[in-house]
Amino acid sequence: MRERMRGRWAVLGGVAALAFSIPTTAPALADESAPALQEVSVPAGAEVIRGTAAVPGAEPSRVGLFAAAPSSSECLGPVAAYGAQGCFQHYGDTTWSGDTVADGMSAAVGVYTDYGRASFVCINNQGAGTWATCKKDYWEDGDVQLRVLRYDGDTGKFYQPEAWSGWIPADGQF
Template sequence: MSKYWRAKVRAFTGATALAFSVVVATPAMADGAPENPQEVVMPADIEIVVGDTPAPGTVVPPLGTARTVTASATCLGTTSAYGVQGCFQHNGDITWSGDTEADGMSSAVGVYTDYGRPSFVCINSGSAGTWATCNKDYWEEGNVQLRVLRYDGDTGKFYQPEAWSGWIPVDGQY
């Protein structure tokens, strides 16, 4: 056996993990609007943050529809479900929440960490076809996970369909 077999095994394991994370972070999309959206019960203590409109001139990630989701080099973990698209920008620790459908609901992107920081939800209260951003400061050695779903601002309730990203390194280094 080669004296470099451990290095080869590590390289293979890393490549497999990266390929798996790409598959997990790009879920299949439903073809149309849900007929009867199911309510999602969120923890009572979750922080709800209304996102900011990106400043003029800000480079925004590509915003897809329910059928076309495009990844961005600056926005990691692109995750979508009907009417919502979310991603994480590691340089600046910015969560992006995109509304892709004109259905009267807002897009919502929940952010969870693997190191115990309280979770929050970034709401895009703008119109369909827009992005909103929420800026938080994360531990650079930690990971975040995104949960995208719909939000009804009139009732304060969250709805499926929803999707989860894989774990995204805060420093952007997979």
């Protein structure tokens, strides 16, 4: 029963996240300027981790504006906002952070849990058009939620636009 309800809520959460993220994921036209950046905060005590450059050829494939499955595993909860994309690969507990805009800022993917583990943020400071990964060990019965946003490494501040995923089962079983 729990698994069935979990699946229904996950699907509903994913649909809601997609509906709310569509306006923020439209690419800027050539004559449009980047959206105004507004500073946002992450939870106090959130660990900020510099992502490891993804191995060439292992980057998630592109489906529309979202990152999809890496070559042999699923990448769940794809979410995107201006300049950043992210997803969660349950096998190996890997967070993917993609930087999509050459604007001097880094892509950031915050990871939150539903069981009280401290949140962390995976920073991709490899430059535009790249992917970085961060690994953490998650409780298999828990869920994670992703938040993509921009990060200024010079000031250590985070900025909107941002987008959230729905809750994603850490074990990948919806």
